[in-house]
Amino acid sequence: MSEKVLVIGGAGFIGSHTVDVLIEEGFNVTILDNLSERVHRGELPDYLNSKAQLVVGDVRNKEELALCLKDVSYVYNFAAYQDYMTDFSSFFSTNSVGTALLYEVIVNERIPIKKVIIASSQFVQGEGVYKNKAGKLFYPGPRPKTDLDNGLWDHYEKKGEKLDWEWTSENYSNPTNSYSISKHSQELISLNLGRQYEIPTVVLRYSIVQGSRQSFFNTYSGACRIFCIHYEKDIPPVIYEDGMMCRDFVNINDAVKANLLVLKIDEANWKILNIGGGKSYSILEFSSEVAKCFGKTHIEPKLPGQYRLGDTRNACSDISKIRALGWEPKNSITESILDYIDYMKNRKIPDSLIEDSIKSMINSGVVRKAKV
């Protein structure tokens, strides 16, 4: 009989792609997902795999979790409260409490789970690691608000002496906002409880994952989603800061391969592993790639000198640890963008979506304007 996998948050972007591959691999899959309003807007996603059993329920509900965990060998937890708005406690409710409850049920119900895989985020590394010209390393906290107000976007050793960013490894954590602190707490909860109760656990710190099925509705996150919606609607995208902040982007098919690999190999157990794209792009470079994919390079992005409070300047993950386990990112950003454009076809994206999300970020003080 095929082994049973519970995919919590399996109706979402990364979860649903993982479900598809697990089913292809012959697993018996149950999805526990509350079809959260902010991701699904009350609709059942049309891409859900009919071979998976869907339980509409909440990771914070003990009875629902216990029911779904019956006879399960492996668990993925993708359920999350995301974005960077000011409802701080919501992040901890789903991300931290949900993860603690998962271990609570496994331990108290004595469920012989073979492995738990937890979705964490690159943003746990916060601003990451920097270096000066002499090679000395720096570990900066959030950029001072006075710098941001004055349009000084980088990290500096002292006035005028800019630091260079480094590819940051899993050894480093410095989360600074509610989302990343809650993701870090998920890492600590799962690895510590896992060790204590001998439940093999793996934490995956994804960089920005891209491809089809990413919800249109997040207010803040998802460069591919944001720029694609702008270009689709012929609206020039607004780029924050000077557009020179760097990110690494990983394609969903590559991320799913990593998800499956860590389920299969014992060497992944007890590790935090960065799952990234291995190449860095500035946000301006990325937006121009989206413009090219749409054939709309005549639509120039706007750079009004706005910034998002709590944003990191650069975020690029060192992926040598997962590479050593035999994984390599294969798909380009162009493939991810084209995949998302294809996904957007024949799907309704409300005209007011961009305006509404910008308004809500400005009203809550997340988006601000530099004085210069």
Ligand SMILES: NC(=O)c1ccc[n+]([C@@H]2O[C@H](COP(=O)([O-])OP(=O)(O)OC[C@H]3O[C@@H](n4cnc5c(N)ncnc54)[C@H](O)[C@@H]3O)[C@@H](O)[C@H]2O)c1
């Ligand atoms: N997409 C990325 O670029 C990215 C990057 C870093 C980390 N991550 C992490 O990966 C995971 C999956 O991300 P995603 O992009 O697929 O997100 P998503 O929003 O598409 O999927 C999350 C799913 O979880 C469900 N969910 C939310 N709250 C729930 C709850 N309380 N109980 C049950 N289900 C709940 C949602 O309905 C949704 O279907 C998250 O933990 C996220 O923090 C994602």
